[in-house]
Amino acid sequence: MTEKMYYKYWGKAKSDNDSGASYHLLPYHCLDVAAVGWQLLAPDKPLCKQLAKQLKVEPEWLRQFFVFCLALHDLGKFSQAFQSLRQDLSVDLVKANPRMSYSERHDSLGFCLWQEILQTKLDEQLLASDSTDSAVNAWPIQLKSWLEIVTGHHGVPPKTNLRTRNFFEVVDEQAAMAFVQDSVEFFLADFDFQPLLDKALKKRLKPVSWQLAGVAVLADWLGSNQEYFIYYDKPKELKTYWHEIALEKAKEAIGALPKIPDVNAFQTIEKLFPFIQQPTPLQEYAIKEPLTEQPQLFILEDVTGAGKTEAALILTQRLMAHGLADGLYIALPTMATANAMYKRLSNVYHQFYQSGSKPSLILAHGARELSQVFQDSVVLAKQSITDGDYLSGQNEEDQELSATAYCNAWLADSRKKALLADVGVGTLDQALLAVLPARHQSLRLLGLGRKVLLVDEVHAYDSYMQKLLNALLEAHARQGGSVILLSATLPQTMREGLVNAFYKGLGQNAPALSYPAPYPLATHTPATAIEQSIDTREAVKRTVNIQRLNNEEEVIAQIKLAVAAGRCVCWIRNTVKSARQSYQDLLDAGIASNQLSLFHSRFAMIDRQVIENRTLEYFGDNSTPEHRKGQVLIATQVVEQSLDLDFDVMISDLAPIDLIIQRAGRLMRHIRDMQGNRIRQEGAKDLRGRPILYLLSPDPIEGADINWLKPDYAGTQAVYQHIGQLWLTAKLLVRRGQFTMPDDARDLIEGVYSFDAEEKIPDALLDGSIQATSKAMVQKSMADLNVLKLNKGYTRSSGDWDEETRMPTRLTEEETISVALAIVENGQLKPYAQAETYAWALSTVKLPSHEWGKAQQQIPDNLKAMIVTLKAEQKALCWVEILPFEEGQVIYSSSLGFVG
Structure with missing residues (x-):
């Protein structure tokens, strides 16, 4: 074999003390990554089928061409500047030029080398060939967008404006060109180039490029794993290396990944949730609602305690069994709610899959390493890799049912990989990073691709996050994903925005939605019946009485009365400062320290975990009269969403109406007797008396002026700056004196958030309200500025790219x-x-x-x-x-x- 110049370039290098070959030749690493791509894009796999369908090409065509592109992903390493990073490897390698500084990454160098030098040379060679086929001669110019995808394999699209002469010698260009020629000859022999000349394919590639970029990232990660791809430093024909080494090692590397488990068909609700004796109306809907053959959006609106989560999981399993998804990602508003859902789901998710499989369950948020439940699951995963079984001494079926969570260690080592797990639970932030110009966002988007995206408490996000969520729904629908959104309280404008975003991803016009809409409501689209009014179960139909309290002294008096009666109390304060002060005031008022606890966001993680667990123990579903008696929790907004808590007495600072409804959902949430014992018989009534929500608020007088909330409620105004919405909320609740769920829910929400309602705000409060509205518009503008321009495709100009730690998923004051x-x-x-x-x-x-x-x-x-x-x-x-x-x-x- 005549030795080619490209065998004089290293692609991977070891540290000095590692055994074996000290470097891996660059062409071999390129083939390793291409071989992994060959396995990932097997034409019979759903991923390749979906991508090919979107591109309107055959799966085999896509696999062959994209694998060729992957072989060129590291062209930038032919640079003398890159090779100079290690000058101690071998005299057989190209001599480095110390005058060339490695000041730009090899991914951008490779793309610019193609643009500036290699494409022109390949064009000239093809034109000089004997071929008369215009497609064979003209295809290289169409390669730009494809190479932009693969050279961006480090998670960010390459730069496009570098001068290659600053980084490449002529000999480098010749070596790279030789490798391109041999790759064309090897991978594209008898290839049909005609589809590349179709301008429509270039247009279709843009939205698909984001997932293909994820494939490139994953292929490069796996193809760089020395456990499988041992370093070779001796020249060997590309064809020989490909067949004898690269393909076999890629098969091993892919085989070591968690297998996509076979999905179970939904059978009965008792099989999925043994504790449910009688399905709620919403759960009955989830069981019986006909599914279509395309990506679908569900919006489930019902009162707290109506079984929305269980209904969503039923729909998820049905969508999976219908062939529309392989897994699930549940996005929640906070780490605390994600931790709680992770524990909850660990008892259920195995039922989505057939017996004997080991589906992975991953917790995905910024502090997941601090969750002991998650860490225990990682330990189980590592044991399973070593021992073959993840619970020794049991048969396979018992293992499946007994393990709290199986977490593959490879998936667990990075939050960027977490969305690749079969089932993921985390904050919405982890999913939103898929539509922000953050490094490796493409891997997150790829991970979501074959999953149902389930977003809980969808109303809980500000204008900035709502805008990002709309972009996520659009992207997910475009890649064939289905979405389930849950909310107790959703304004009409928000519901319309979510539906419009999903349909934009489908490339269709959104249907008109009814207004005013009934409540509870299931929205399912595309479907024959888009909106269906849903009854709710009798146990959660109730009237909550409202009693306004003028000041904190009245609140403390009310708490002392409740404690004396042996009742448990929660006072939700709007700021950490006021929560701390009230805690001290209650101690001073004679409430014993062992009856009083404080829960807010400014605790060290170790203390927050203790407080969170104690809160669930004392006030959760399984809390006992001994735990509950005379206990008082002073908390901020950390308890108002997704945590399954139940208090005998609820006191709330004034907040917007949707949050008041949420907080009221923690008042007598479970059916109990007078002592606080849980009653689980179907049809039982709560015996604790009338539920009363005490609202700490100034009188919502008609002549309210700009100082309506000041000075006593300044903290509330600082947090919830739309003072008009606060006034409307107080006015509605005080005037009514009560509200009945679910009958009044829609009127309450639209009574604060509709355009008609805003016209009732006193003139003196309008300035503050307009400022808050302007701020929301600024937040939306910030989201528009930050979010990826997905229609541009995977290119540097699609966003202002940065590391994910500097890419905001939330805006804070x-x-x-x-x-x-x-x-x-x-x-x-x-x-x-x-x-x-x-x-x-x-x-x-x-x-x-x-x-x-x-x-x-x-x-x-x-x-x-x-x-x-x-x-x-x-x-x-x-x-x-x-x-x-x-x-x-x-x-x-x-x-x-x-x-x-």
Whole structure:
């Protein structure tokens, strides 16, 4: 074999102390990645079929051409600048040019080399050939968009405006060209180039390019795994390496991934949820509603306790069994609600799949490593890889039913991979990153591709996140995904926006929706019957009485009466500062410390976990009279969504109407007797008396002026700035004196959020309301600015690309800072959390920047010096701030959280 120049370039290199060959030749790495792509895009797999269907080409054609493109993904490594990164590998390699600086990544270098040099050379060679086939001669110019996809395999599209002469010698260009020629000859022999000349294919490629970019990222990750792709440094014919090594190793690498399990058909609700004796009307709808053969959107609106989650999971299993999905991702508003859903789903998700399979369940959010349940599942996964079984000593069926969660370790090592799991639970943020110009977003979008996207509490997001969610629905519908959205309270304008976004992804005109719409309501589209009025179960039909309280003294008096009667109470405050103060005021008023607890967002993770678990134990579904008696929880918004909590008495600061309805959903949520014992018999009535929601609010007088909420309710106005909506909420509730669910739900929502309702806001409050409306418009504009321009395709100009840590999925009034709490012990800084693993992470609390600024000023100089030393020793702490405190300093406590 005449040795080609491209055998003088390395593609992967080991550190000095690794055994075996010290480097892997570049052409071999290129073939490794292409071989993984060959396996991923098997024509009989749903992924290849779906992509080919969108492109309107044959699956075999797509596989052959895209694998060729993958072989060219690392053309940039033929650069002398890149090769100079390791000059110690071998004298057989190309001599590096030390004058060439590696100042641009090889992914961009490869794309620019193609654009500036290689395409022209290949064109000239084809024109000089004997072929008279115009397609054979003209196809290279159509390769630009495809190479933009594969050269962007590090998660960001390549730059397109680099001067290659600054990075490539002539010999580099010749070596790269030789590799391109041989790749064309090897991969594209007898290939039909005609589809590439179709301008319509180029247009269809743009929306599909995002998923193909995900395939490129995944192929490069797997093709770089030394466990399978051992380094080879001796020249071997490409054809020989491909057949004897690359394809076989790619098969092994793919075989080690979690298998897509076979889906179970939905049988009965009792099979999925043994605790359900009688389906709710919404669950009956989920069981019987006819499905169509295309991606579908469901919006389920019903009262708290109507079984929305179970109904959504029934629909999910049916959609999966219908061949429309292989898995599920549940997106929730907070990490706390995601943790709770993860525990809840771990008992159910196995039923989606056939016996003997091992579907993976992944928790996906920024602090998932701190969830013990998740960590336990990772341990189980690692044991399963080693031992073959993930619960030894049991037969396969028992293992499937007994394991709380099976989590494949490969999927668990990065949140970027988490959406590739069969079933994922996490915050909505992890899914929204799929439509933001954040590194590796394409992998997230690919992971969502064959999944049902289930978004809970869909009303809970601000204008910025709503806009991003609309973009996500559009992208998901375009790639053939179905969506289920859950809400207790959804304004009409929001419902229309969600439907329009989904239909935009389908490339169709959205249907008209009824107004006013009935409630409860199931919206299913595309479908024969788009909107169906749903009854709700008798147990959650109830009237909640409203009693307004003028001031905090009245609230404290009401709490003392409830505690004396042995009732459990929750007071939801709108700010952390007011929650802390009320906690202290209740202690001063004589409430015993063992009867009082505080729950807000400024606790260190280790304390927050304890508080969250205690809250669920004392006030959750299985709470006992012994736990509940005379207990008081002072909380912020952390308890108003998705947590299954039940209080005898609910007191709420004034908030927008949808949040008041949410908070009221935690009032006498479960059926209990007078002592607080759970009653589970069908048809039973709650014996605790009339549910009363106490509303801390000023009188919503007609002549309210701009100071209506000030000074006593300034915190409320700071959080909920649309003062007109607050006034409308108070006016509605106080005037009615009660509301009945579900009958009044739609009137309440539209009575605050409709255009007609806004006309009733007093003139003096309009300025503040207009400012809030303007702010919402600014948030939408920010979302429009940040969100990917998906119609442009996978290209650098589709967004302002950055690392995901700097890509906001939420907008906040003020930047928050991650601060690790440290205690001073024997002249050293130790993590506040006493834990064997993740001690520093468990010691972390998020603080508003102004709070951190004040605390930082109080750190003595000697402790600042210790912080510098600590960060030098603990590299992971470079990304967080450190707040040390000594004994006697009241900066932080496990009962109050951060106090400053």
